[in-house]
Amino acid sequence: MLVALAVLAGAAFTIILVNSMGLLAFGGAPSLGEQLVLSAAVTAPLALRRRFPVATLVAVGILFIVVQARHIGDNLVPSIALFLAIYSTGAWERNRTVAKWARVGVIAAMFAWLGVGVVELLVTPAPDFPGASGPLNPVLATLLYGLAFNVLFFLSAYFFGELAWLSARRQAELEHGAEQLRRSQEENMRGALVAERLRIARDLHDVVAHHVSVMGIQAGAARRVLDSDPGLARTALDTVEETARTAIGELRGLLGVLRAEPSEGTSPAAQETPAGASHEASPGLDDLPELVDRARSASLDVTFAVYGERYPVSDGLALSVYRVVQEALTNVVKHASARIVEVRLRYLGTGVEVEITDDGRGALSPTKGQGSGLGLVGMRERVAVHGGELEAGPRRNGGYRVRASFPESSRRRVTTGAEAR
Structure with missing residues (x-):
């Protein structure tokens, strides 16, 4: 206008x-x-x-x-x-x-x-052209001048109009791309927030549920034998106290991990156990015997065995193995009504496998409440992070079995190299 x-x-x-x-x-x-x-x-x-x-x-x-x-x-x-x-x-x-x-x-x-x-x-008739002194005929010069001027005039109008359209189109494409990038970043951020919340919920469940279950079992055992066997009751209460301290230590370590800034380029598995985290914050395979000992009680016999030649594994994988065993023992204590539990850790050529079996009746026990299923979901998520497989279900001869296989990439590289030589 x-x-x-x-x-x-x-x-x-x-x-x-x-x-x-x-x-x-x-x-x-x-x-x-x-x-x-x-x-x-x-x-x-x-x-x-x-x-x-x-x-x-x-x-x-x-x-x-x-x-x-x-x-x-x-x-x-x-x-x-x-x-x-x-x-x-x-x-x-x-x-x-x-x-x-x-x-x-x-x-x-x-x-x-x-x-x-x-x-x-x-x-x-040709008009007069006063002052004309050039080599060309005045009429011809007039025609050539008018033709050249009009060609330049119209080509300029066409060219600059087309140029303006292309410039506006590029600008629109850039704005559209920037908007798409912004939306993608927002979606990635929302996905990261959801994944972080799930990870926090999974870790809190693993840390709290196990220790609270063990404390409940040991406290119940102490109450039953308090009058008849004070020494056994004292041992059970010592276990409750030690488990409570361990739970507090792991919760503090977990909060420290959650407050830590993840480094760029770190894989999800590696982020579960940041470098420099304390032993309490990142338990591993060497802590499995202590975990088994805490789950053992007068009414529950828990054994632990290691098969194969030991080799180092990543911190994230070790933590996931520990959490799977921890959750499986928690489920046994809460739901299985079992008397015997066997924990087997196997070092295989392609990775690590852990198996937990019991002789109980699982969640169908008439004296135990049925679980929420969050523990099994958490185990599957931890195994899936490392590209592994989880099998969980009743055994043919009774009882329940949880078996998790974790492929270890570094071990595969070493094995492949040895075979090549």
């Missing part, structure tokens, strides 16, 4: 000036009022050049021919209006095929109109 008003004001001002000076473009002109009306008509459609660029181009093209046919005093501002109409069609028309052929059609019409002027120039 502002551009249209500026061109309109320029047209009126120029018409008044050229008429006042008598420098009329065609040597003669209609009345000043008609010239002002025609100038306003040829520039007014520019107000709609962004919303209706093709319609504006057609209107300005027709009115431009009308203005020249009437031989108004000024030809500069109508030419500017035609330039802006061609430019706007290239810059704003969304249908690029329509934009292309509309501009080509109007430019062809303009050259046809120029041809009409050339024919008139050739059939009429």
Whole structure:
């Protein structure tokens, strides 16, 4: 709108000036009022050049021919209006095929109109060219000058309009890409938050549920033998006290891990046990005997055995093995009504396998409540982090079995290298 008003004001001002000076473009002109009306008509459609660029181009093209046919005093501002109409069609028309052929059609019409002027120039007596001193014929020079000027004029309008469209398109693509990237980052952040909450819930369940279950069993045993066997009751209460301290230590360590900033490029498995974390915060395979001892009581015999040649494993894998055993023993204490539990740790050529079996009745025991299933979900998540497999279910001869296989990539590399040699 502002551009249209500026061109309109320029047209009126120029018409008044050229008429006042008598420098009329065609040597003669209609009345000043008609010239002002025609100038306003040829520039007014520019107000709609962004919303209706093709319609504006057609209107300005027709009115431009009308203005020249009437031989108004000024030809500069109508030419500017035609330039802006061609430019706007290239810059704003969304249908690029329509934009292309509309501009080509109007430019062809303009050259046809120029041809009409050339024919008139050739059939009429040649005008005088005072001061002409060049090597070319004045009429030929006039024709060449008009042709060169119009080619440059229309090509410039077409080129800059197309350039504006391409620039706007690139800008829109960049903005769209930035918006997509922002949304992707938000989704990744939400996913990371959900994963972190699940990890916190899983670790809290592993740490708290096991120790509280052991404390409950030991406290119940102490209550039953308090009068008949004070020594055994004292031993059970010592276990409760030691388990409580261990639980507090692991909770403090867990809070320290949660407050720590994970380093960039660290895998999810490695993030479970940050480098430099305390032993309490990241128990491993060497702590399994102590874990088994804490679960052992007068009514529950727990054994632990290691098979295969020991080799170092990653801290994250060791912690996951420990948590699987911890959760399995917790389930036995809470739900199985078992008397015998066997924990087997196997060092295999392709990784580590841990198996926990019992002779109980699982969650179907009439004296035990059925679990929520969160412990089994947590075990599956921990095993899945390392690309392992988890089997959990009743045994054919009674009891329950949990077996988790953890492939250890470093061990596989060592084994493969040895075989190659």
